[in-house]
Amino acid sequence: MTLPERPLRHCPRLVGLALLLAFALAGIWNAGALQSRDTAHGADIAQRLDRGDRVDMDMYRALEARVAKGENYYAAVAEEHRRFGFPTSPAVAVRTPVLAWTSAVWGAQGWRVIAVVLWAANILAWWSVFAGRASVAERGATATLAALFGAIAFIPDVAYSHEALAGLMLSLALAVKDRSWPAALALAASAVALRELALPFLLLWLALAGSGRRRREALAVGAAIALLLAGFALHAQAVEAMRLPGDAVSPGWAGLIGPSLPLYGIHVTTLLQTLPLWIAGPLGVLPLLGWLALGGRTGTFALGWFAGFMLFAALFARQENFYWMALFVPAYGIGLAFVPRAIADVFRFRRPATASA
Template sequence: MSFEFPERPLALAPRWLALLLLAFFAAACAWNALSLGIRDTAHLADIETRQDRGERVDMDLYRQVHSAVAHGEGYYAAATQGNRDFDFPTKPFVTVRTPILAWGASFWGDFGWRVVAALLWGANAFVWFIALAGKASRGERDAAGTFSLLFGAAAFIPEVAFSHELQAGLLISLALALSATRWWISGLVAALLGIAVRELAAPFMLAWFTLACMTGRRREALATLVALGVVGLGLWLHAEGVAGARSPGDSASPGWLGMLGPSLPLYGIHATSLLQMLPNWFAGPLGVLPMLGWLALGGRTGTLASLWFGGFMFGVAVFARQENFYWMGLFVPAYGVGLAFVPRALLDLFRVLSSRAAPAPTP
């Protein structure tokens, strides 16, 4: 038994739901415009507190690890020692990054990762234009490619060579686009690479598997199930590598239950995109509206995007601490593509509200 998700689901919404969605997103846009400043103040205070404790920034740690691996040192020895040098925990194993960026840099250097990011930036825009054929108008496809380029501009910052989240985000975004085409196997490979770079992206594969099962796509369901097995094996190997290099005196993470609410993931979207260059009154709504756009697209692609973005934002709102805002780099650049469908969303919702109930039949 399979289920097909409807295209343009907002056009099928009852009037009460259409009104509720408009009110909710209008309030969320205004609230985010105000909360960005509050969250930025909290971010600056967090940086000051960490500097007072003598802590250094994460990117310096990754530079040190890349250099050590490039000079022949084993990754896990270099990474765990780097965490000790920076007074970072090594417990649990997820506090130590996977070795993919460091191993890659030992072959083609940090500049090579900047080239990879630039290529993925261009590939995302191109594939989104192709993937939306038959699902969106030409104007929406053009807008999708444009917003992909704009929201993915972080691919050109020098630190992208050391940012596991941005590199993984570019790969996961490409996987999301490819999953809507006949090249979905390539999307599966891109997703696996993205998760290998940053294991925090694993829920994307779980969302894909869930939708494949619900829609009766047996080949996709089997392929994604195998991919989830590969992810599990990779995480086990990573855990073993960290455990083998850990020292008895290593510190442990204080845990993740920040309970900071939706302001943190929305701030992370703001801080990892060009939105940070805009005034808050303008950037606030632009950080919220892509979610409305993805809901309006519907179908398998819109549903997968909504499940991935909405689910991950919920997880960050509950578990992340203030300094974890950069996790939202995993959304770059696909989240912003949702802005292309906001006019569709508003049109469908206002049509629902303006429609009148059909008259009762005459006896």
């Protein structure tokens, strides 16, 4: 099922007004929730440091240095997880070797260059994707927002962030999907190989392509999912083979923190964190309204991906998993470009005139 273009033009005005009010209230609520979540995050960091935990990025940096020297990935990752006190069970607690293996080829600096190239490609792609479908102002806004929300590409640690690199790929895949789905599929599959948490992106794509009767596209996406699942199974076997009885076990993912957690993750992985909370709070929520207002294949996919994954994070993520939301960068924020369209479409709605008797 795909939303029509500009769906808010087709809904009753009272429904549209209720929707605008709901988003306004959610934005106000988020401003306060961000403060509460930041306090909880600070307490979580202090607690983890007190018990001797160390920073994730330090482990990935050490791991990639060992693999670059020729060490076996799984032997090295097992030792580093034990040294840092990180769990090796279940297998999803251990990252796939893709980032470490590629870093051994072109180094951390190579990934930093790739991140900036992906950032620039996102700007160009989001400027061009709406040609003929959006005003020049909206297209300029999408490109500007892609640049601003993609600023994570310039942090030095991006070379060790599976989520940030995958997010830049997924955002570009979303932009080019309807023009060149093979290129988008290559990007999305690469993102999932880097971070298996991005798999729902492909599952949603498969569902929408199947329901839209785009047979070749659906078969290709299904084949990519099957290959990735086979790779994840091999990864799980390799992790199981190197596990020792005394290794740490993950406490699981049943945080049930609610929507404040994914919204906080969006806040701290983007430039929203530089803004006053009374501004950042609404800006963290409103992109969903913009994607809804866009409609069509792109808007439907974006809304399904963002809202669906936010629900997943709200249910399962723990406090320290806020960084999962880097998978949204920068495409999530581009929805802000269509918020004025949402407001205009709600207030421009006119009930069709009925025929006279």
